[in-house]
Amino acid sequence: MAKEITPRSEDYSQWYLDIVQKARLADNSPVRGCMIIKPHGFAIWEHMRDALDIMFKETGHVNAYFPLFIPKSFLSKEAKHVDGFAQECAVVTHYRLKTIGDTPETRQVVVDPDAKLEEELIVRPTSETIIWNTYRDWIQSYRDLPILINQWANVVRWEMRTRPFLRTAEFLWQEGHTAHATADDAMEEARRMLDVYATFAEEFMAMPVIKGIKTENERFAGADETFCIEALMQDGKALQAGTSHFLGQNFAKAFDVTYLTKENQQEYVWATSWGVSTRLVGGLIMTHSDDDGLVLPPKLAPIQVVIVPIPKPSPALDEASNKIAAALRAKGIRVKVDNDDQNRPGFKFAEYEMIGVPVRLGLGMRDLDAGQVEVARRDTKTKESVPLENIDQYVADLLVEIQGALFERAKAYRDEHITKVDRWEDFEKVLEEKGGFVSAHWDGTTATEKEIKEKTKATIRCIPLDGVAEAGVCILTGKPSTQRVLFARAY
RNA sequence: CGGGGCGUAGCGCAGCCCGGUAGCGCACCUGCUUUGGGAGCAGGGGGUCCCAGGUUCGAAUCCUGGUGCCCCGACCA
Secondary structure, three states: OOOOOOOOOOOHHHHHHHHHHHOOOEEEOOOOOOEEEOHHHHHHHHHHHHHHHHHHHHOOOEEOOOOOEEEHHHHOOOHHHHHHHHHHOOEEEEOOEEEEOOOOOOOEEEEOHHHEEEEEEEEOOOOHHHHHHHHHHHOOEHHHOOEEEEEEEEEEOOOOOOEOOOEOOEEEEEEEEEEEOOHHHHHHHHHHHHHHHHHHHHHOOOOOOEEEEOOHHHOOOOOOEEEEEEEEOOOOOEEEEEEEEEEEOHHHHHOOOEEEOOOOOEEEOEEEEEEEEOHHHHHHHHHHOEOOEOOOOHHHOOOOEEEEEEOOOOHHHHHHHHHHHHHHHHOOOOEEEOOOOOOOHHHHHHHHHHOOOOEEEEEEHHHHHHOEEEEEEOOOOOEEEEEOOOHHHHHHHHHHHHHHHHHHHHHHHHHHOEEEOOOHHHHHHHHHHHOOEEEEEOOOOHHHHHHHHHHHOOEEEEEEOOOOOOOEEOOOOOOEEOOEEEEEOEO
16 A cells, blocks of 8 residues: 555564654655654653653752853854854844746845844854853852753754754754853763763663763764763664763853852852753664554653544444543543545555554454453554453553663663674674674773774774773773773664 | 756556657545455546757757756755
8 A cells, every 4th residue: 555664574664764754753845854744753752851841840950041052252252162063053144035027937035135134143063152152241249159050942953964863954942051160060060961861861762771971072062971872773784873072161152151159269150061852752763663664652642542433433332432531531542533435444554553652452342342441552463352341451561561661672682782792804704794882991082082983883882881990902902901892883 | 065866637657768639556536346455347437758959740858058856965953
């Protein structure tokens, strides 16, 4: 039929694009690299956002909003920061259009050359600069610290190559920006938020992650230390799913943000920033979905349970369906009763599998007469008949089970794809044939890291936080090393 | 920014080589029959053939120049 998805084994990249389109998550837009997030895709993001927002507030943060536009001069105040972002900034140069041409045929709208801005504005690629410019005015004393602010926003990075959710020119994210009196406080904050991200990824997305530290080469532009969570996709490529940065005093110095200590000394403020984006939706897709469509963990599924009357709605089936739905809703479950009488059950089954509804209840007179309902799991594609009595509790338990099963399945795959390697031939071979993370020794130099990338396309995803000290020699140079790092090809 | 591909109905495409009534499938609308894993039949509506110029009696088709998007690389969350 018209809804075929390219199998993963045939073309993983096309499979991903098919899922995005067929599960109605997003469309391409008229603007290159930008996507239209459709209701079903946006609902997933909303559930992510809501869960994260609660976690941020539980850790003491408040939300605020800073402007989309940043004076161009702000970006250049932190030298490394500008180096990192200058290449991909959208710039606003004018503030007015005008119409030229006297006839309908020749009429057109052009940029009014008289409306040139004195200082160009950049569309934020990230908000450190405008926020630290603001913090200068907000911070005088140690009593003003810490400042723990998050914002939900869109940002623009003019990427050369884009893919829906994974890398778009405009994306939605949250960015936390905190200010602290001491380096220890800031470092503790950066680590705390990394933990929040890891907890969210594993408990809500059912996506196992490895917490680690980025190498200097992979560090955020303007950070002293970048922490990250790294996930593994089904094609063996890694995905950076979130980052938390210890910014040191770099932005405080760039924007002259100081505070008076108890001892009446002027000190520069210490900073962190941390963010996750709509990229997580891409990670979610690639962690769980299959050749039949999207597979979603119940906690993030916009519809957790759908009730399909078989073969079509009828008064008796509607009454029974609504009764089940009411009982499920009373347990806080997001349930849809499919009232559509146009499409047949087979069509609906395929459709709900496509969009990733975790549990489907099929209810026909045959079931009703027997006092049971057909329960179908999206993750395992299994079906069974279950008594209608206490079906609400059964389904509630099943959703919990599915959430756990998805995580365990993803974790088993991930763990199977962390390969310890000590010889260069094996290193290349594992990357080429098996994929996944390769755990190997590295001599700690950027030069070696870059050479490995040139040879294999693999980068150091992170130095795992739970790594153990272990003497060894660098996989490429044979120089001494004290700890293994994780290499992978990445998105 | 390099390499490749494609712009024709909402979507997917054929037609182009060899110029002559704008086509097919899906979707959509109407009706009937169906209905426990993507229904069938009949009828119907919908077009700036990417844009501009050129050749021609006549251009979706040939020529020239633009332009947009997609995919693959290098660069990046």
